[in-house]
Amino acid sequence: MREYSEPIVLFDGVCNLCNGAVNTLLDLDRKKRLKFASLQSEYAKKLIEDRNLEEQIRGIDSILFWDGQKIHIKSNAVLEIADHLGGFWKISKLAYIIPRPIRNLFYDLIAKNRYRLFGKREFCRMPTSELKDRILG
Template sequence: MKSKDHKIILFDGVCNLCNGAVTFIIKRDKKDVFKFAALQSEIGRELTSKFNIDTSKVDSIILIDGEKHYEKSSAALRIAKYLSGAYPLLFGFMVVPKFIRNAVYDYIAKNRYKWFGKKESCMIPTAELKSKFL
């Protein structure tokens, strides 16, 4: 898969929950669909600027798929669609109205630092995972 064919996941690089989600996704990304970048990184800032994403409103996980981007619960459910195992079944929750899905998502996102903690700096990928990051 060429780099431009990868879907890009932007994540909060200092959030323990988000870093855990990235590790979770990498382990289940058997078809090498995703590349990752922290929102705080140079490429993260470039992509949020390109897609006019207001990081004061969306600051956890964003999926960039070609010329489209997905935020909040839509991003999470679209990511699940490409994972190994039974996770693609979660995509069925797309039938739930977005305002309900995002209310749940926002509640978790709002409390993520309190519940899961925060790092002083963005995670540094191990040598074998470096190729997964932009």
């Protein structure tokens, strides 16, 4: 079994909103702590299988966050990703005072309508040579 000890953002590779979020995270993550893998990639499928995450993520196909030890879903994934950016972004942890069902209500509303609102790509993004070490295939 692979180690998967690094923090990995798992995202919908054909979703324009998700790809935009990845582009933003790549810019904000100046220390290059985060790695990325589209949910359609063999890498993500293998991580999910190797760590027996199928039950935990059932029905979630937008953004997930593997912190190196456990999977975070929905609004928790977004908050944990922001926390991993460090600096000012750590303040996002304050959002945990909002009950998870309320946070997830907003998350689900956006996730459910993301293709209609932001569009969809035909193919997953291909990493440029400078991003090859951060976008996992």
